[in-house]
Amino acid sequence: MAASPPISWAELFQAKGQADCHLQFRTVKKAGQPFLLLPDSRLLAARSLSLYPAQTSKARLARKALSVALKLGMPLPLEKVTLAIVTGDPFASFLKELVGGKPGRFPSFALLAGNPNVEGRRFILLLFDERDQPAVVVKAGIGESASRLIRKESAFLQSAPPSIGGLPEFLRTLSSVKVEALALRYIEGDSPQGEVGDGIGNILANWIDRQKRVGIEDVPAWQNLKERTSSNPLLARLTGEFANLNFHPAIFHGDFAPWNIKVSSKDGTWTVLDWERGEKIGFPTWDWLHYVIQTGILVDKLATEKLVERLQTLFGAREFQNYLKLSGLEGAEKYLAIAYLLYSVEVLQQTEGRQRATELLARLAHNWIARE
Known part of the structure; x- marks a missing residue:
């Protein structure tokens, strides 16, 4: 039996009903596949690069160069896509409730796509608050494998001893018919490097x-x-x-x-x-x-x-x-x-x-x- 195609980021937002919100993104590709969706706003796009934990010197340099180009308004060969959102859908409502905001305004966000070659592919979303500051990180997935992993992580974080250091701040979860999601407080910083x-x-x-x-x-x-x-x-x-x-x-x-x-x-x-x-x-x-x-x-x-x-x-x-x-x-x-x-x-x-x-x-x- 042929393997099923990997879940795409667009499937997170597929919902019944008429879309009442349209957001535009810049797409960054890896091995020919979109793996990072950046808000159309150059300022938010630059801030969104913290989602990508670049490890090699080459990857870090590329991330830095992209950040500089975005901040300076330089032309970039990034394909643009538009996402149609039904804001009354459970997942969309979950995202909006996490950061609040003015009625009728959907929060800006970036999205990092997980490895498409592993079972239980998940997606990481970075939500911005009304001040355009990174506020909440959401891990979301579709299907039993992804849902099981997210539920396991949620259960661990909620039951971990409070004295244990180094854990992110748990906020809440969503378990809808289609999407399983976990929300955490945004943590600033970068990956450790060198002798640590x-x-x-x-x-x-x-x-x-x-x-x-x-x-x-x-x-x-x-x-x-x-x-x-x-x-x-x-x-x-x-x-x-x-x-x-x-x-x-x-x-x-x-x-x-x-x-x-x-x-x-x-x-x-x-x-x-x-x-x-x-x-x-x-x-x-x-x-x-x-x-x-x-x-x-x-x-x-x-x-x-x-x-x-x-x-x-x-x-x-x-x-x-x-x-x-x-x-x-x-x-x-x-x-x-x-x-x-x-x-x-x-x-x-x-x-x-x-x-x-x-x-x-x-x-x-x-x-x-x-x-x-």
Whole structure:
């Protein structure tokens, strides 16, 4: 059976009735597909670029150049599209209620389209208030897969302990016949860059539950890994190595990476976004390992040997060793890295960079297990 075409951003606003609002957007394309819709206003379009978490130097330069061009009124080869909106539709009403405004005026917004090649594609909308300032971020999706992920993220954010730092401010949700949506307070800032070990260490240390100790069987991610890889000899070896572990669990984000983090330009505060994989009981280190490994694979495009070197550098870092001691996992870092990669490849089945992650898993298993 042929795969269904990906959900498009226009489907979010398809509704019965006569459209009573028309908004014009500039479209930015990636690989020939629209992935960023910018308001027609150049000022709002420039402010909307904060939606795009550019990671590579090339992408950051392109985002900066586009921002400058918009602010200076330079001509841009961006296709314009018009969106017809039925303002009485549940999703449109939800957006309007989030920022209020004058009667008869629909809020300006920008839209970032999620990966079209993954199941459960979602869209991120940035809503502007009456003063044309970014105010609310909305994650929306259509279909069971997208709705399930949004509901899971909503449930996690609403039930997370209030003492946990780094979470966005939850506002409200929408569950209509067609669209599932989650609204959060807008967070200013950009993705972390460069050496940020102290920043990672500070936020992840705050997620450790020092009042509780668990074993591997208490960790949902480990249970999922066992189900998916029960016949894998590597799992049997890891089970033996982890058998006597008794450690402090940690909040597990599941996609802790620079593109899901905002660092405030005002006070350096870190806020972590996209909690659809969030778990209250997880392995300490896995989020840190994810940050280092996935950045190395997807952003820096490192060869397997360089990824191994980067991990060895991490293991020797003062802040990482302090984190291990805090969680009670000193000396287990190599096996935790192998377990994380096995989980990433076999459970998450990451679409981008999977071949390199698989190669790294094989190299680490050979270097750190087969040679023992």
